[in-house]
Amino acid sequence: MSVPRYWRETRYRYRLIGEMCTECGAIFFPRRAVCLKCGSVELEEYKLKEIGTVATWTTIRNPPEGYEKYAPYIVALVELDDGVMVLTQVVDIEPEEMKTGMRVEAAFRKVKEDGSSGIIEYGFKFRPIIE
Amino acid sequence: MIMKTVNTVGIVGYGAYIPMNRLRASEVNRVWGGSGTPIEEKSVTAMDEDAVTIAVECARYAVKRGKIAPKDIGAVYVGTESKPYAVKPCGTIVAESIGATPNVMAADYEFACKAGTEAFQTCIGLVSSGMVRYAMAIGADTAQGRPADALEYTAACGGAAYIFGRKPDRTIADLEGSYSFVTDTPDFWRRGREMYPRHGSRFTGEPAYFHHVISAAKGLMEELGTEPGDFTYAVFHQPNTKFPIKAARTIGFGMDAIKPGLVVPFVGNTYAGSTLLGLAATLDVASPGDRILAVSYGSGAGSDAFSFIVQDEIANNPRLDPPVSVFINRKRYIDYSLYSKLRGKFIK
Numbered sequence: 376m377s378v379p380r381y382w383r384e385t386r387y388r389y390r391l392i393g394e395m396c397t398e399c400g401a402i403f404f405p406r407r408a409v410c411l412k413c414g415s416v417e418l419e420e421y422k423l424k425e426i427g428t429v430a431t432w433t434t435i436r437n438p439p440e441g442y443e444k445y446a447p448y449i450v451a452l453v454e455l456d457d458g459v460m461v462l463t464q465v466v467d468i469e470p471e472e473m474k475t476g477m478r479v480e481a482a483f484r485k486v487k488e489d490g491s492s493g494i495i496e497y498g499f500k501f502r503p504i505i506e
Numbered sequence: 507m508i509m510k511t512v513n514t515v516g517i518v519g520y521g522a523y524i525p526m527n528r529l530r531a532s533e534v535n536r537v538w539g540g541s542g543t544p545i546e547e548k549s550v551t552a553m554d555e556d557a558v559t560i561a562v563e564c565a566r567y568a569v570k571r572g573k574i575a576p577k578d579i580g581a582v583y584v585g586t587e588s589k590p591y592a593v594k595p596c597g598t599i600v601a602e603s604i605g606a607t608p609n610v611m612a613a614d615y616e617f618a619c620k621a622g623t624e625a626f627q628t629c630i631g632l633v634s635s636g637m638v639r640y641a642m643a644i645g646a647d648t649a650q651g652r653p654a655d656a657l658e659y660t661a662a663c664g665g666a667a668y669i670f671g672r673k674p675d676r677t678i679a680d681l682e683g684s685y686s687f688v689t690d691t692p693d694f695w696r697r698g699r700e701m702y703p704r705h706g707s708r709f710t711g712e713p714a715y716f717h718h719v720i721s722a723a724k725g726l727m728e729e730l731g732t733e734p735g736d737f738t739y740a741v742f743h744q745p746n747t748k749f750p751i752k753a754a755r756t757i758g759f760g761m762d763a764i765k766p767g768l769v770v771p772f773v774g775n776t777y778a779g780s781t782l783l784g785l786a787a788t789l790d791v792a793s794p795g796d797r798i799l800a801v802s803y804g805s806g807a808g809s810d811a812f813s814f815i816v817q818d819e820i821a822n823n824p825r826l827d828p829p830v831s832v833f834i835n836r837k838r839y840i841d842y843s844l845y846s847k848l849r850g851k852f853i854k
Contacts, residue, residue: 445554466554467552483566483603484552485558485559495558495590497559497599505833506828506832
């Protein structure tokens with residue numbers, strides 16, 4: 376990811392902010408310029424719930440370039456408590472411990488590094504709830 | 507000389523974070539043939555954690571605990587010697603992540619293990635003067651230890667964040683006074699571009715840790731007209747299990763006073779996070795009216811001593827963040843091979 380693109384998205388990726396259509400109430404993450412449900416362009420920022428449920432998941436053992444050192448890692452579809460489905464990594468758990476339906480919460484983590492001299496990309500992943 | 511604030515300043519919120527990986531001291535012994543056990547086990551970051559992610563986790567919990575609007579935080583200072591960037595502040599990332607930007611001061615502090623309490627002093631001054639409503643001080647590290655070195659047993663990862671505010675805002679512990687004691691003492695250092703620090707072995711004890719910790723603690727107590735018996739709890743910087751216990755006993759504190767905050771046997775030395783984590787664990791069990799002494803130590807060298815008096819708010823404030831004990835018990839043991847990968851010790 377280019378530095379300007381990363382910079383444009385930091386506020387949303389750091390704080391898990393999506394957008395809500397003011398016409399029909401549909402919520403999106405990542406943000407959209409046009410509502411995928413009703414076609415409206417009237418969208419406003421929406422702070423997403425930071426707790427959700429694992430809908431499905433898989434383990435990545437042959438990662439794309441830039442993610443090699445994190446393998447194996449878990450990628451899941453998590454349905455947040457406000458109904459939004461997000462594609463995310465799930466951390467602090469082994470693949471054999473993962474279960475569909477488990478409750479997870481947002482965690483702030485490194486996502487990717489541009490080598491040893493480039494920018495470090497941070498953002499949200501999810502983990503089993505700490506309580 | 508004791509430092510007192512013009513207005514009453516206190517802790518409004520605090521939060522801790524400890525990564526869940528643990529490396530037992532016995533595992534280091536297995537690989538390198540040693541027999542020492544300065545601690546039981548230490549915390550180790552996951553591959554996608556660093557001092558910034560730890561600082562952000564602490565900061566988010568502190569905001570929850572304080573129940574304040576992040577936009578009211580006027581300063582975010584991160585004390586660490588594990589900066590992911592040599593040039594680019596951790597503080598800006600933390601401030602952005604909690605929603606305190608853009609009208610906020612942000613910077614990183616470095617004073618070995620006392621960078622976090624150095625940030626305390628700045629935040630306390632800013633809040634007392636009225637320059638900002640709230641200020642956040644964080645101590646967070648992913649400490650470095652050379653393979654087979656004594657530090658490899660203890661150099662750990664974790665941190666804690668504190669938000670300071672001024673009465674009449676609700677505070678859970680008010681500052682009674684602080685005292686700093688600093689000299690030029692080369693007991694531990696890491697040169698630029700060096701991966702691991704060096705230290706003066708036994709020199710790190712009497713002329714360094716004990717001289718500064720005890721001088722700061724005694725200096726503060728003398729100026730306040732207090733004795734160890736006036737404090738319910740005491741927290742001392744924890745490079746290993748032995749040092750804080752010896753310092754406490756030398757000053758006149760018993761184990762009951764330091765035990766709640768003695769997290770090093772189970773977490774290791776989280777460097778700039780060490781005293782702050784110990785204070786957080788102590789606040790977790792404290793009651794209104796308790797007086798707490800917290801004394802940091804940073805190599806190079808210096809100590810900051812603080813006296814806090816716990817307020818009624820600590821009991822009136824239902825928690826939205828996990829106590830330190832939850833993080834201590836949330837763990838996954840790793841072996842030395844995985845530890846070496848996670849801490850970047852392999853050359854590919």
